[in-house]
Amino acid sequence: MTRPDTTTAPNAGALTVNGDRLWRSLMDLAETGAYDDGRTGLRGVNRLALTDADAAGRRKVIGWMEQAGLAVRVDAMGNIYGRREGTDASAAPVLTGSHLDSVATGGAFDGCLGVLGGIEAVRTLDEHGITTRHPIEVAVFTEEEGVRFGTDMLGSAVAAGRIPLDHAHALTDREGRTLGAELARTGFAGPEGVRLSPPHAYVECHIEQGPVLADAGLDIGVVTGVQGISWQEITLHGRAAHAGTTPTRLRVDAGLAAARTVVHLRSMVDSGAYGDLRATVGHLTVHPDLTNIVPARAELTVDLRNPDDTHMARAEADLAASLRTLEAGTTGLTVATRRMARTAYVPFDEGVQHVIARAADDHGLEHISLLSGAGHDAQEIAALCPTAMIFVRGEYDGISHNPREYSTPEACAHGVDVLATTLLRLAGHGR
C-alpha cells in the first residue's frame, strides 16, 4: 500500500456542489422501493440487495452516471464502477462510493448519500471544467447490508479479496435463491473481474447513524476507523422454582445471574480500564417467563465495541472470567457462551483524514474526529489503499435502518462539499 500524495494539489480550491441537485437525486432514488411504513406512518425504503427494487435503483443510478459522463462497468459481484478519466494514463483512480441496497425498513440516506454524492462531485468538476491527474471512480457495492444473503459488506469484501467470489455466489436468501442466480436474474452478473486493483485512495461519505454529531451540533465527522466488534450469546442455566414456596437459599435464579452480568458489563465500561469500550445487552429473555416462577434459563447477547484490539481482547477475557466466577459462586448454575461475530478494529489512513479535515476547514465547517461504530464498505477497501470516511449528521439521534432516518439538505450538501473537495485534492489537478 502506498500512501496517497496528499500534497498533489496544495492550493486546489474548495469545490462547492449543487446541494439542490444532490437532494433531488436522493429523493428521486428513495421512490424506488418506497413503501408506506405502518409503524411510523412515514414513507420508507425497501431495496434488499438484488431484488427487483434494488435492480431498478441500480439502473436509475447507472443512468445518472452515464448522464454525468462516467464510463460504467459491472463486475462479477454486481459491483458497479463509474469512471471519470484523469490526465495521467498510468495513475490509479481515486475511488469513492458506497451502496444502494437497504434493510427491509430503511431510509433514503444510508449508502445512497455516498454514491449520489460521488456522482454530484463529478458533475461539479465537469461544470467547473476541472480535470484531475488521477481518474475518479464512483463505486456501488453489492449487498452491503447483509440482510438478504447474511454477510454484510459482501461486494466490497469480494472486491478486496477477503471473501472468494464462489463463496459469495453460493450464498442463499431465506427462499433458497443464490446470490449468483439473483445477479443473473437482475442482469447484474457483469463481465468485469471482481478483484479491484489498488486505488490511489478511497473516500466514502456516509450518514453517521449515531448521535455524536447531533449532540456536538456539527455537520461533519472525520472518521478515524471502524471499531472492532465482538458479539456473543450467553445462556445461563439455573433451576425453575416457585416464587412463593422456594426459600431464597434454595434458588438458582438464571434471571438474576443475567441481570448481574448486565450490571457488571456496565461497570466494566465505567471503570475506564478497557479504553473506549462500548457494551450493549440488546437481547435478553428469561424462561419460562412467568411472574411466579424463578427463571430456569436466561439468554442474553453481549455486543462489545472497541477501537483497540488489545483492550477488546482484555474486555472479552475479563467478561469470561466474571462468568466463571458467577458460575463458581452459584451451585447449580451453568453458563454457556457462543461466539456470534468478531471483527478487528480497522484504522483509517491519517493522511486521508487530514485532507478531509482541511477540506472541511476550507468550507468553513466545524468538524470532529470520531469512530465508526457500524460497519462500512470502507473497512474492506482499506485493505487495498489509504482510506477514510466523511460522516454526515443525522437527526433524531441519528436513527438509521428506519423510515425516520433523516439528514437535512444542508447537512448532506456540506458532506458532499467536503467529499468533492477531498476527491479533487486526492486526485490532483490535471496537467
Add this chain to the structure above:
Amino acid sequence: MTRPDTTTAPNAGALTVNGDRLWRSLMDLAETGAYDDGRTGLRGVNRLALTDADAAGRRKVIGWMEQAGLAVRVDAMGNIYGRREGTDASAAPVLTGSHLDSVATGGAFDGCLGVLGGIEAVRTLDEHGITTRHPIEVAVFTEEEGVRFGTDMLGSAVAAGRIPLDHAHALTDREGRTLGAELARTGFAGPEGVRLSPPHAYVECHIEQGPVLADAGLDIGVVTGVQGISWQEITLHGRAAHAGTTPTRLRVDAGLAAARTVVHLRSMVDSGAYGDLRATVGHLTVHPDLTNIVPARAELTVDLRNPDDTHMARAEADLAASLRTLEAGTTGLTVATRRMARTAYVPFDEGVQHVIARAADDHGLEHISLLSGAGHDAQEIAALCPTAMIFVRGEYDGISHNPREYSTPEACAHGVDVLATTLLRLAGHGR
C-alpha cells in the same frame, strides 16, 4: 371466632389410615381428566374447574363419600360437603378438605390429597368404630386454581363471605361462558346456601409445592400461615440507540435499568431488613430485543412474598423509592408500575398447629413449621374458624402444576395419618 378446645381428647390415640387405599383413590381419580403430556412424556391431569372432566371427578368423589357413609350436600357455588355426624347435635363440625380442580397441565396430588385424605380419615374412624363429639365434614371447594374463571380460591372465598355469590356466578372463562351457567350445565348448582356457618376448626392436608421438606429430609410440615403476596409490573422506558454508534454517556438503556432493579431486589432480600422477604423477577423482556440495539423499553414483574405485612409494606415502599432514584438518576428514563395482585399475610391458628405437631410426634414423624408460599382454600376458611394446614413432601424440588408433581405413597400416608389424628382430636371422642 372461638378457639377450638384442643384439650377435648388429650389422650385420644394416633389414628393410622390405610395408605394403600388412599393411594389407590389418588391414582383412580387421576385417571379422570388424564392426558399424555408431550413435553414431559408423562401422564398429566387436566380438570379445569367445571369442565366435563372436573364434573366426572366430582361425581366419582361424591360416590366415595357416600360409600364412606357421608351425607353429601352441594351449595350454590358447587362446593361439596360430606358430613359425618357427631354425638353432640349442637356442636359445629370440624371441617377438612381442599379442591379437585387442576391447572391445565396438572398432577395427581394438588388438592386431591386433601379431599381424598379427608374421606380416608372418615373410613378409618368408621373401621375403628370411633364416634366424635363434633361432626366431621369433608369439603370440595370449587375453582381453587382460578385458571378457568380468573379468581383463585373462589369457592372457599364465597363460602367465607369475602366474594359475593352473584359476582362469582358472573365470572366468565375465555369462551365467555359464565361460572353460573357452567354450574348449571354440569349439575353442580346445588340447593344449599353458600355462606358457611363457622366450623369448629378447619384443617387442610396439601402437598407442599415447594422444596423445603425435601431439602430437610422430612415428610410433614406444620403450616404457620400463608405469606402475603404483592405482584407488580414495572415498565422502564429508555431510548433505542445503535450499539456501535452511540457513546455510553448518550444512552438511556432500559435493559440496564431493569437489570439494576433485579439486582437491587436481591440485595433487599439479602439485607435481612425486610424479615423473611422473597422476591422474584420471573418475567423480563426488552424491546426491540436486537443484539445491536440498546433497549428502548424493558418490562419486568416483581413477585414479593412476606409473612409480615409491615415488612411487606416497607419492602414495597423501598422498591418504589429505588425506582424513583433510578429514574431521577438517568435523564430520559421513565418508570411506570402497575399493581397486579396484593394479598395480606394470613396467620394460622397456633392451637390447631399444636394439635397437628403433636399428632405428627405421636406417629413418630419429624416435622417442621413452615409458611405456605402458595394460596390455599385454608386462607379463606381461616376467616371463619381456627385453621391450619398439614404439608406433605413433594419430590423433584416439590414441583407442582406439572405432570412431574409427585409425592410418595409413604409421604401421602404419613400426611393423612396426621390429618386423621388431628381431626379426631379436634372433634373429640363421642360421649
